[in-house]
Amino acid sequence: MKYHFLGNSGLKVSELGFGAGTLGGKGQIFSAWGQADQAEANSMIRLCLDAGINYFDTADVYSDGESERMLGRALTSERQHNIISTKVGIRSTDQLNDAGFSRNYLQHAVEQSLMRLGTDYIDVLQLHQFDSFTSLHQLMKTLDELVRSGKVRYIGVSNFSGWQLMKAQAIAEQYGYEKFVVNQVYYSLIGRDYEWELMPLNDDQHIGAVVWSPLGWGRLTGKFDREHPIPADSRLHETAQFAPPVNEALLYSVIDILREIADETGHSIPQIALNWLLQRPTVSSVLIGARNETQLRDNLQAKDIQLTREQVDRLDQVSATYPPYPYYPYWNGQFTERFKSLVSSHFI
Template sequence: MKYNFLGDSGLRVSELGFGAGTLGGKGQIFSAWGQASQVEANRMIGLCLDAGINYFDTADVYSDGESEIMLGEALKAHRQQAIISTKVSIRSDDQINHVGYSRSYLLHAVEQSLKRLKTDYIDVLQLHQFDGFTSIEQLMRTLNDLVSSGKVRYIGASNFSGWQLMKAQSIADRYGYEKFVSHQVYYSLIGRDYEWELMPLNHDQHIGAVVWSPLGWGRLTGKFDRHHPIPQQSRLHETAQFAPPVHEDYLYRILDVLKELSKETQKNIPQLALNWLLNRPTVSSVLIGARNEKQLKENLKSKDFHLDDAQLKQLNSISAVYPPYPYYPYWNGQFSERHVQLVSSQFE
């Protein structure tokens, strides 16, 4: 297992992390993600630890807190080996103030997560989404207090836009508060929007990307292609309300190349899609979720091989999309891959 620094925190995290959203199985969305029992969760997390994974991600909203409970139970005998990340802010009950980042709710949410996780501290507390109703000055001050208290060790964001993340960093810099060291983002072969603004921002601000849904909401599992479209009864349709749209022709062109590379390398499509991400700039950890041990073992193999330059170029080229204004390189008429090459060169 390779270990990367999480931003400039000095904390080293495994290049593959375990996404615990598949634990719990409560509610329409999360039951579609996975329904692992505690016994199954213990075995999967044991496999992760044996493979060298030290980064485990969850959220207070996953299965109404059940994911945190199960993760905490599975890791209680291995706490010093594990880096636990959890996220807060999304409403999970009908109490009027139980949402967002007011000082009152943020402190309450952290206390509740600590209880469910059965731990005295959260390694990485991440803000699940942006809250436009709470002043960022108050938010960063509260996060700083949580770090000072020892209940949280590092802070991160998730699903922030560039200006939101940069404004928070600037306020933290102005007042000497803790800064974000991680940004949990959607990034995949069929979802490369991260590259236009957030990748160079993360580089500039020394923030590590933690990638969620690296298989494009199940579209890159190898189960579907132009001859076997996604069936109406697929679980993907149950969670697609949160998934970015993907044009079918674009998806199938990428899958065609992945199928060719699969034959060439003897690696399956998910392994290829995950491996591609492990080579991308600013990525600290790629979260793999699993519904069962078999799926987890297959995903873990994604770290055990290297694609050559020609193979990477194939994937880069077929998945490239023209970036939106003002990110497209209009001065030379080149497409997005040239833009990413320019960005990537800053990291070499």
């Protein structure tokens, strides 16, 4: 297992992390993700630890908090040497103020996550989505207070736009508050929007990317292709209802190349799709989730693949999409060279 710094935090995280969204099996969305019980969770997390994974990600809304509880129990004896990341901010109850990032709710949400995780500190607290109703100055001050209290060690965001993240960073810089060191993003061979704005921002601000849904919401598992399209009764229609749409022609073109490289290397399609992400600049960790140990063992092997530069180039080319205005002038200009140098140095 390789380890990368989480932005400029000085904290080293495993290149593959474990996404605990499959634990618990409660609710329509999360029961479709996975239904692992505590015994299965313990076994999978033990497998991750043995493989060298030290980064474990969850959220307060995953299975109504059950994911946090199960992850906390599974890591009890290994707590000190591993990194727990959790996310807050998405509404999980019908209580009027149980959402967003008001000081009142944020402090309460952290206390509840600490209780469920069975720990007295959260290594990485991430904001699950942007809250346009709470002052960013108040938000950054509250996060700074949480870090100073010792209840939170590092802070990050997920699903923020570039201007939202950069404005928050600027406020933190101005007032001497704690700054974000991690940005949890959707990124895959069939979803490369991260590269247009957020990758240059993360590079400039020294923020590490943690990738969620690296297999494109299950579309890059190898189960689907031109001859075997996604069936109408597939769980993917439930789990991906909040996922960005994917152009079918792009999807099958990418799968064609993945299958070619799978035949050349003897590795599975998911392993190759994951390994491609491990080569990308600014990426600190790629989260792998699994419904069972078989899937987890297969995904873990992604770290051991050595793709050739020519194979990586083929994946780059088939998955490339033209960015919208105003990104394409910049993307085709100065950052193109910066990006190439980042890829080259990261790949080597």
